[in-house]
Amino acid sequence: KTCIDFKPWSREPNYIFVFKGRGCYSMVGNRRMGKQNLSIGAGCDSLGTVEHELLHALGFWHEQSRSDRDDYVTIMWDRIKEGHEHNFNLHNETESSSLGVPYDYGSVMHYSKKAFSIGSKPTIVTKIPEFLDVIGQRMEFSDSDLLKLNRLYNCTTASIFLDSCQFEEPNICGMIQGDGGNAKWAHVQRVKDGPQTDYTNLGRCQGVGFFMHFSTATGTQGDNAFLESRLFHPKRRSQCLQFYHYNSGGVDDQLKIWVLIQKIRGGLQGSWELYHVTLNVSDKFRVVFEGVKGRKPSKGGLSLDDMNLSETKCPQYTWRIRDFTRLLATTPAGSKTYSPRFLSPDGYSFQIGLYINGLKDSPNKTAVYFHLTSGPKDNNLQWPCPWRQASMELMDQNPDIQHRMNNIKMVTTDPTMTFTDSMGNVEYLWDNPQKVGSLVTDAGGSKYYRGPGYGTSNYVTHDRLKSRSFIKGDDFLFNTSEILMKYDKSFKFQLHQ
Missing domain, CATH: 2.60.210.10 (Apoptosis, Tumor Necrosis Factor Receptor Associated Protein 2; Chain A)
Known part of the structure; x- marks a missing residue:
């Protein structure tokens, strides 16, 4: 999602020292002090909490510490535990920048409504009541978190992201009909005896909602078509290809994925199914989807939507x-x-x-x-x-x-x-x-x-x-x-x- 990456320490003068301390905490920004502690202690074992502490190390204060926070939340000082008031300090524009990004109730850097509360009442009250139960999420970066991080570090590319395609545009993300087949993949919104909508929008929006479809309702056994991605230049040796597949064809129709070969067989499933395919490629490559018509009768075919490719490991x-x-x-x-x-x-x-x-x-x-x-x-x-x-x-x-x-x-x-x-x-x-x-x-x-x-x-x-x-x-x-x-x-x- 960003250009930021971390590598094991190799004697650089300034580094982050991650350890299991009492709780979750980090200094803010590079303190230029050599070893800089960051604690991931008991109860810190969720991705959002780890991201929260790493964002501190990368220079981020809490969202409710922004100079404009009083326009969006009210701090209830009389409800805060004694000795913890400093956690709600406001940082003016000379100390911190919002980087031109609006206040974000959904930020992974925002405290929850009852942070450091004496009792059951909130210490932070949102000016828009609907956001009271939104603040404090520890799932993952919000889009605004990512926008600020990318602006702060001048990120123009993501370190492990390769491609994402929902097939909405006519150029289908630079994919092409490959040579060697005697049929073609079609860019469609519905299939008569197959998916009635794409998976991206599920029919919620008029005029959009495309996917790719290889029909096996006509033709002869062995007919095939190739759908090829653009060229990718990997930096790592492990990639994960993720996509949704809808099989409305014959029981022996096949979808083959080339680079690392995988065959997806099966008859009528009647729904979009999620697939993960592990690739291990070190040289430039294309991903190729080959649809192959089988011998058995078919009323539909093979459909693809919501393809994502990243240099990560697939879930097991x-x-x-x-x-x-x-x-x-x-x-x-x-x-x-x-x-x-x-x-x-x-x-x-x-x-x-x-x-x-x-x-x-x-x-x-x-x-x-x-x-x-x-x-x-x-x-x-x-x-x-x-x-x-x-x-x-x-x-x-x-x-x-x-x-x-x-x-x-x-x-x-x-x-x-x-x-x-x-x-x-x-x-x-x-x-x-x-x-x-x-x-x-x-x-x-x-x-x-x-x-x-x-x-x-x-x-x-x-x-x-x-x-x-x-x-x-x-x-x-x-x-x-x-x-x-x-x-x-x-x-x-x-x-x-």
Whole structure:
């Protein structure tokens, strides 16, 4: 999203020293003092909180400290805990610049309404009441945060972004019909026996809403067409291609993705499906979508929309919850929904537990928990599970990844962490689920052990859930990955543009 990057410290005179201190805090700006502390302590394990502290290090004050803040919020000084008044100091225009960007209630740098409150009443009251529950988000950068950061550091390109295409313009983002096929991809708004709308707009806007379609309703077996991207020049060795695909064709029609080859087969699905394709390219390249007609009858074909390409790792798994609006309206507080079981690259089995309407004593917000589960490789694994970090990402389905505000919670499996079980025994939280878990049965009748959960009861409020495109086409998408960490209580890095 920006040109800012961080690299491991290699003896530069000024650097950031990240450590696990008491709480989340950072100095503001480069203090030119050599080692500069930045604490990511207990309770700081969400992406938005980490971004908040890094923005401090990059020179950002809190949003409610702007010189014009009194036009937008009222600070209730008599409700602030004694000794914390300095957190609400205002910085005049000689100390801080708004960089020509309007006040942003949705900034990741804004305090919440009850920050440092003595009781239950707000310490910050928004002049526009509708924004009272908006301030204080810790999901991700807002668009205004990014605009200010890019202006401050003169960013004209993003360090890991390659392309985003919703196929709205006639030039289809510079993509071309490739040589070698005997058919063509079409730029359309609907298909008679296929998608009736694109996925970007879902029919909400008249005169827009295009996607690409390869028809297999006519022609002969083996007919094919190539849709080629423009040339890309990667800086890293790992890329993630993300797109939505709607298959309304025959059961043996194929969509092939060239660079790293992947085939998507299957019959009528009747909905837009999200796909992630991992690429590992170091030289300049194109992405090629090849549609191939199969032998079986077809009334539709293969459709593509909302393509994004970035130099990042793809999520390992996506959990798609359908009919989410109904579930949100009917699921009682305290009722838990579990994802399928997933297997990490090194063999640990895990799943996500979701309280759609929160815990019984904490309703109207979604809670999320990470569980280890018994799996096929348990006998060959190290227990308690040491230093894996799992990310639980609620995906903002904005069609352009540069404008998404995903909600991400991280859980780290500290092998020394303990809990007390129902019998009063002290056990290791991340020990083998067959030892510390409960025997459960899934919807298919399979039995397995599920370990205790670890996460948060305040993952996302329902107001925030509805403020972005977290629910789209009545689907709720949850990405998850687990990685092996190199454990170190501290980490040093240098700003790199």
